[in-house]
Amino acid sequence: MMGETTPQSREDEAPRLARTIVLVGMMGAGKTAVGRALATRLGVEMRDSDAEIVASSQLSIAEIFERYGEPFFREKESAVIARLLEGEPCILSTGGGAWMSEGNRALLTERAAVLWLKADLELLWSRVRHKTTRPLLRTSAPKKTLTELLAAREPVYALAPLSVHVQADWSIEETAERVLAVLAEAGAVEGYAR
Ligand SMILES: Nc1ncnc2c1ncn2[C@@H]1O[C@H](COP(=O)(O)OP(=O)(O)O)[C@@H](O)[C@H]1O
Ligand SMILES: O=C(O)C1=C[C@@H](OP(=O)(O)O)[C@@H](O)[C@H](O)C1
Numbered sequence: 101m102m103g104e105t106t107p108q109s110r111e112d113e114a115p116r117l118a119r120t121i122v123l124v125g126m127m128g129a130g131k132t133a134v135g136r137a138l139a140t141r142l143g144v145e146m147r148d149s150d151a152e153i154v155a156s157s158q159l160s161i162a163e164i165f166e167r168y169g170e171p172f173f174r175e176k177e178s179a180v181i182a183r184l185l186e187g188e189p190c191i192l193s194t195g196g197g198a199w200m201s202e203g204n205r206a207l208l209t210e211r212a213a214v215l216w217l218k219a220d221l222e223l224l225w226s227r228v229r230h231k232t233t234r235p236l237l238r239t240s241a242p243k244k245t246l247t248e249l250l251a252a253r254e255p256v257y258a259l260a261p262l263s264v265h266v267q268a269d270w271s272i273e274e275t276a277e278r279v280l281a282v283l284a285e286a287g288a289v290e291g292y293a294r
């Protein structure tokens with residue numbers, strides 16, 4: 101009968117990505133964790149530019165910075181992002197510095213739906229302070245370094261077309277739901293019903 105929803109047609113109406121969804125934002129904002137939850141929620145692949153670089157080089161991010169320096173890491177990061185954008189639409193979590201490159205911004209803006217996970221300093225600090233995995237914070241005053249990085253980068257993150265201001269009392273799942281709602285509103289995810 102017309103208008104009746106069969107199981108098959110419901111399946112056809114499952115949320116669908118119009119383009120790859122890219123999460124940008126500071127270290128500790130939750131790009132990797134929320135990206136993973138988002139991908140599970142949508143039933144699509146989740147890729148993380150840092151994880152791709154680690155897998156292909158067989159070195160940790162910290163080791164890459166130590167041995168070859170940040171410019172080398174940034175080259176790899178840009179190459180990984182360009183390669184992943186060639187594939188099927190997916191969730192792509194970037195490293196915090198990826199969006200600082202004008203070339204990356206141009207490519208991502210053209211080819212993907214970019215969402216900034218905005219987070220305040222104290223929340224970021226609470227999430228990164230006990231980790232040793234982020235070479236840029238291996239300074240004598242890491243909180244000051246994080247503060248300065250945030251101040252320098254925030255105007256650039258603000259160029260992202262979409263954003264969600266994450267809150268300390270949101271779970272990873274709840275954050276993913278809120279991100280999804282913003283993406284659906286922007287038309288980046290089709291067929292999403294809460
Ligand atoms: N509600 C939350 N949203 C995002 N991350 C959270 C949350 N609660 C705890 N975390 C933790 O914060 C840390 C930083 O998250 P991560 O996804 O690595 O950030 P990023 O990739 O943006 O640097 C991880 O250990 C993550 O599990
Ligand atoms: O902000 C940055 O410049 C970086 C963030 C890290 O990723 P996360 O943002 O996922 O921690 C990682 O790419 C590298 O340590 C550099």
Ligand SMILES: [Mg+2]
Pocket residue numbers: 131132133148150193194195
């Ligand atoms: Mg990450």
